[in-house]
Amino acid sequence: MKISEIVLEVNGKRKLRKATTNSVPNIQSYPYLDNTTNPYLAYRFGVALATSPNNVDYLEGPIGTEFTTIGYSDADQEIIDHTRKEFGISVHKHSTKGSVELDTATTSSPVAAIKRNKYGV
Numbered sequence: 001m002k003i004s005e006i007v008l009e010v011n012g013k014r015k016l017r018k019a020t021t022n023s024v025p026n027i028q029s030y031p032y033l034d035n036t037t038n039p040y041l042a043y044r045f046g047v048a049l050a051t052s053p054n055n056v057d058y059l060e061g062p063i064g065t066e067f068t069t070i071g072y073s074d075a076d077q078e079i080i081d082h083t084r085k086e087f088g089i090s091v092h093k094h095s096t097k098g099s100v101e102l103d104t105a106t107t108s109s110p111v112a113a114i115k116r117n118k119y120g121v
Contacts, residue, residue, distance in 0.1 A: 030045070033045050063094065066092070071097075077097075
């Protein structure tokens with residue numbers, strides 16, 4: 001996905017595209033946690049998110065409290081792999097590269113095919 005598919009410029013101001021705001025739930029930003037002015041505070045906020053709420057159900061899931069990443073694109077995965085190697089840490093892979101439709105997914109359109117009308121128009 002290109003950033004231009006998410007962000008557009010209107011009258012010199014950058015805005016999220018309507019398709020993005022309609023399809024991605026609960027997009028929120030925190031001006032006080034700007035990574036250029038308060039990177040450590042933004043980091044601490046992320047750490048606090050990882051432990052909140054302190055509910056046992058979350059701790060016993062298939063991943064538990066392990067830090068988790070998703071390499072959506074090859075570039076994302078390259079960044080993740082490079083950083084992981086710099087830290088010298090191992091990884092547990094929980095899914096394969098790319099995505100695959102489940103056998104139960106409907107892959108054909110429920111909309112009827114367009115038919116020519118009786119007048120040939």
